[in-house]
Amino acid sequence: MEEEASRHNVVLVMDFGSQYTHLITRRVRQLGVCSFCLSAGASLDAIAKLTPSIVILSGGPHSVHEPGAPTVPDGFFDYVREKKVLVLGICYGLQLIVKELGGVVKPADSQEYGSTEIRASLGSKLYGDDPEMMTQAVWMSHGDEAVTLPPGFNVVAKSVQGTITAIENTDLGIFGLQYHPEVTHTPKGIQTLRRILFDIGGVVDDWKLQDLLEEQIELIKSAVGPNEHAICALSGGVDSTVAATLVHKALGDRLHCVFVDNGLLRYKEQERVMETFKRELHLPVVCVDASTDFLSRLRGVTDPEQKRKIIGAQFISVFDKFACHLEEELGKTATFLVQGTLYPDVIESCPPPGSGKGHSHTIKSHHNVGGLPAVMKLKLLEPLKWLFKDEVRKLGKLLGVPESFLKRHPFPGPGLAVRILGEVTESHLEMLRQADEIFVNSIKEAGLYDEIWQAFAVLIPVKTVGVQGDRRTHAYPVILRAITSEDGMTADTYEFKNKFVKDVTGKICNTVRGVNRVAYDFTSKPPATVEWE
Numbered sequence: 001m002e003e004e005a006s007r008h009n010v011v012l013v014m015d016f017g018s019q020y021t022h023l024i025t026r027r028v029r030q031l032g033v034c035s036f037c038l039s040a041g042a043s044l045d046a047i048a049k050l051t052p053s054i055v056i057l058s059g060g061p062h063s064v065h066e067p068g069a070p071t072v073p074d075g076f077f078d079y080v081r082e083k084k085v086l087v088l089g090i091c092y093g094l095q096l097i098v099k100e101l102g103g104v105v106k107p108a109d110s111q112e113y114g115s116t117e118i119r120a121s122l123g124s125k126l127y128g129d130d131p132e133m134m135t136q137a138v139w140m141s142h143g144d145e146a147v148t149l150p151p152g153f154n155v156v157a158k159s160v161q162g163t164i165t166a167i168e169n170t171d172l173g174i175f176g177l178q179y180h181p182e183v184t185h186t187p188k189g190i191q192t193l194r195r196i197l198f199d200i201g202g203v204v205d206d207w208k209l210q211d212l213l214e215e216q217i218e219l220i221k222s223a224v225g226p227n228e229h230a231i232c233a234l235s236g237g238v239d240s241t242v243a244a245t246l247v248h249k250a251l252g253d254r255l256h257c258v259f260v261d262n263g264l265l266r267y268k269e270q271e272r273v274m275e276t277f278k279r280e281l282h283l284p285v286v287c288v289d290a291s292t293d294f295l296s297r298l299r300g301v302t303d304p305e306q307k308r309k310i311i312g313a314q315f316i317s318v319f320d321k322f323a324c325h326l327e328e329e330l331g332k333t334a335t336f337l338v339q340g341t342l343y344p345d346v347i348e349s350c351p352p353p354g355s356g357k358g359h360s361h362t363i364k365s366h367h368n369v370g371g372l373p374a375v376m377k378l379k380l381l382e383p384l385k386w387l388f389k390d391e392v393r394k395l396g397k398l399l400g401v402p403e404s405f406l407k408r409h410p411f412p413g414p415g416l417a418v419r420i421l422g423e424v425t426e427s428h429l430e431m432l433r434q435a436d437e438i439f440v441n442s443i444k445e446a447g448l449y450d451e452i453w454q455a456f457a458v459l460i461p462v463k464t465v466g467v468q469g470d471r472r473t474h475a476y477p478v479i480l481r482a483i484t485s486e487d488g489m490t491a492d493t494y495e496f497k498n499k500f501v502k503d504v505t506g507k508i509c510n511t512v513r514g515v516n517r518v519a520y521d522f523t524s525k526p527p528a529t530v531e532w533e
């Protein structure tokens with residue numbers, strides 16, 4: 001992160017636990033400025049290493065008066081004054097500034113959640129004199145409020161209820177917004193962020209994906225010695241594919257990719273994915289058909305955790321054999337492993353603010369399906385680890401990955417095994433593949449695929465009674481699930497027209513032998529998860 005930061009203006013977002021923290025970082029990046037997040041527990045040293053031009057203190061669920069409430073490190077305000085770093089506090093961040101610099105924050109008489117209107121004073125640094133900005137709708141979500149400001153601060157906007165909603169101290173370069181400028185419910189929020197970044201903070205929009213791409217290629221070239229090799233496990237998903245395509249640009253044939261057919265893939269997945277890898281991306285990829293091994297080890301196993309463990313161990317064994325094969329037959333020792341780790345994986349592995357635990361940069365250990373075999377001791381290449389999913393898609397486009405591929409719905413590493421409840425058998429796999437293909441194809445034909453985050457079928461291992469062609473049947477039910485989501489962390493049910501679901505139901509029952517009933521899953525996440533197992 002420090003290396004990346006040294007090449008750009010940096011806006012650092014300190015995370016105090018708000019659900020919108022990632023969004024602040026993304027908004028800043030959308031404005032073309034390099035932005036990173038650090039957890040609230042980060043040391044002053046960690047902050048200084050990034051040499052930020054601006055620090056944004058995020059919102060958060062705490063009250064500044066709670067014992068152990070997260071705060072900035074000792075010496076933070078001296079540091080920003082000395083280095084002339086602009087500070088913006090959002091919601092909890094504003095309250096923290098007020099409290100730390102000698103003002104008063106109190107529980108609000110009436111808590112404000114949702115949209116409200118604010119009135120700004122003309123001629124402030126934050127809002128300037130644009131009449132359009134003087135009255136605006138903003139999104140609030142707070143229980144405490146600032147009632148007395150620290151010395152040198154001015155109120156520059158209030159809500160119609162009279163709450164202080166924007167403050168500034170232009171001498172110190174410290175600003176605060178009680179509302180959330182980063183959410184779309186604050187329509188003029190992006191203009192305010194732009195004003196803070198460019199007009200007041202004077203940063204330059206020098207964060208461009210094309211530059212990042214070239215920088216990453218150079219970095220990989222210099223990190224991997226001329227005789228060293230890298231391996232990459234390709235799932236056919238967006239992340240590993242974009243990561244491999246990028247690394248391939250740097251290393252050429254010193255990158256060795258493996259795609260595992262674990263017998264748990266969707267209908268014709270192996271053929272479709274290999275076609276894209278080879279014909280369109282020209283990636284050096286070996287397809288290992290390990291389906292017999294995976295399926296025989298899963299025989300008779302019904303416990304979901306046990307199933308996942310077996311699959312993870314099998315993946316490790318295949319990766320291990322692949323590395324040995326490279327070494328023994330081609331005399332090439334792989335010293336690097338390419339992974340499609342994304343920025344949310346890095347951020348999520350940090351302890352939550354207020355938990356009392358220090359900041360850490362450990363990557364989620366389960367990012368690769370089985371974990372790395374300990375003996376392989378490979379160094380990691382993670383060229384996407386500073387990017388969000390939407391940025392990875394854009395990068396993929398720059399790299400020439402076909403758009404249809406970049407828009408594919410996420411698919412779990414353990415594959416259809418988590419969509420067949422209980423034991424995974426060949427016949428259940430066959431039924432599920434067909435039902436899933438009919439459902440997803442119908443969605444594509446109806447032009448709905450890109451509106452949906454994920455759509456799939458699930459097979460339930462109980463038999464229900466039916467009547468097909470004058471005969472009673474005892475066959476399996478299939479559940480259809482389709483969700484919308486921003487990032488997979490929360491999800492809503494996708495609402496099809498009834499006729500669409502009825503038609504798909506008819507097609508499945510008429511063509512998939514062994515299925516006589518179809519139901520649609522209306523549960524959001526939470527309380528359910530996306531996958532059934």
Ligand SMILES: Nc1ncnc2c1ncn2[C@@H]1O[C@H](COP(=O)(O)OP(=O)(O)OP(=O)(O)O)[C@@H](O)[C@H]1O
Binds near residue numbers: 233237239411
């Ligand atoms: N069938 C497979 N063959 C080879 N590698 C795989 C396979 N399935 C998963 N992997 C590896 O495990 C990683 C994590 O799998 P997971 O399903 O959690 O993917 P992900 O984080 O969504 O990434 P992607 O978008 O690349 O699938 C993948 O990025 C890939 O490196």
